[in-house]
Amino acid sequence: xxxxxxxxxxxxxxxxxxxxxxCSYTVSGLRGLFWYRQDPGKGPEFLFTLYSAGEExxxxxxxxxxxxxxxxxxxxxxxxxxxxxxxCAVKYGGSQGNLIFGKGTKLSVxx
Amino acid sequence: xxxxTQTPRNRITKTGKRIMLECSQTKGHDRMYWYRQDPGLGLRLIxxxxxxxxxxxxxxxxxxxxxxxxQAKFSLSLxxxxxxxxxxxxxxxxxxxPLNEQFFGPGTRLTVL
Numbered sequence: 001x002x003x004x005x006x007x008x009x010x011x012x013x014x015x016x017x018x019x020x021x022x023c024s025y026t027v028s029g030l031r032g033l034f035w036y037r038q039d040p041g042k043g044p045e046f047l048f049t050l051y052s053a054g055e056e057x058x059x060x061x062x063x064x065x066x067x068x069x070x071x072x073x074x075x076x077x078x079x080x081x082x083x084x085x086x087x088c089a090v091k092y093g094g095s096q097g098n099l100i101f102g103k104g105t106k107l108s109v110x111x
Numbered sequence: 112x113x114x115x116t117q118t119p120r121n122r123i124t125k126t127g128k129r130i131m132l133e134c135s136q137t138k139g140h141d142r143m144y145w146y147r148q149d150p151g152l153g154l155r156l157i158x159x160x161x162x163x164x165x166x167x168x169x170x171x172x173x174x175x176x177x178x179x180x181x182q183a184k185f186s187l188s189l190x191x192x193x194x195x196x197x198x199x200x201x202x203x204x205x206x207x208x209p210l211n212e213q214f215f216g217p218g219t220r221l222t223v224l
Contacts, residue, residue, distance in 0.1 A: 032210055045215070097142075103153040
């Protein structure tokens with residue numbers, strides 16, 4: 001059973017059409033939840049870290065939120081340059097300080 | 112700029128060959144990591160090192176070995192490459208402690224024929 005599950009696997013939006021990506025986790029003793037953006041053929045780029053339920057962080061058109069079971073990455077009025085794969089990862093008490101990644105959501109924003 | 116670099120960026124090799132992927136960083140981070148990424152499987156941890164004398168196996172270490180030559184250098188070796196090791200390989204670094212987001216290199220695309 002996957003410890004970190006991201007949905008949907010792929011999402012197609014029109015420019016300006018807001019939506020959310022989901023990351024659910026089943027680990028206990030969460031130490032942190034991390035969001036990354038990955039462009040094709042490149043390494044993941046760090047976006048946010050969330051540590052406790054109720055926490056929110058924003059960057060431009062992106063807003064990340066965290067509950068006790070899941071995190072959402074809200075994308076407001078997306079632009080074509082927001083197209084990328086968004087990765088979620090968790091660190092928890094049993095992970096020896098390492099990140100456990102989900103499989104990602106591939107976002108495509110059409111003009 | 113402080114950075115994470117990987118060499119080579121692309122490599123095609125044959126089954127049974129020994130190959131080394133290299134990672135260097137100028138961030139001054141103590142912790143370094145090697146991941147592989149496969150379509151549909153996400154990023155999986157191969158090996159990690161919390162300092163020069165501390166090297167640990169990750170989720171999928173079989174068929175791989177590593178060497179931490181210095182704080183700034185961490186190499187991944189495939190002793191006898193096989194086709195199912197064809198993947199994207201990423202090096203990452205981080206500071207120690209609970210706030211340690213990882214910073215990734217640009218990746219090496221490895222093809223084993």
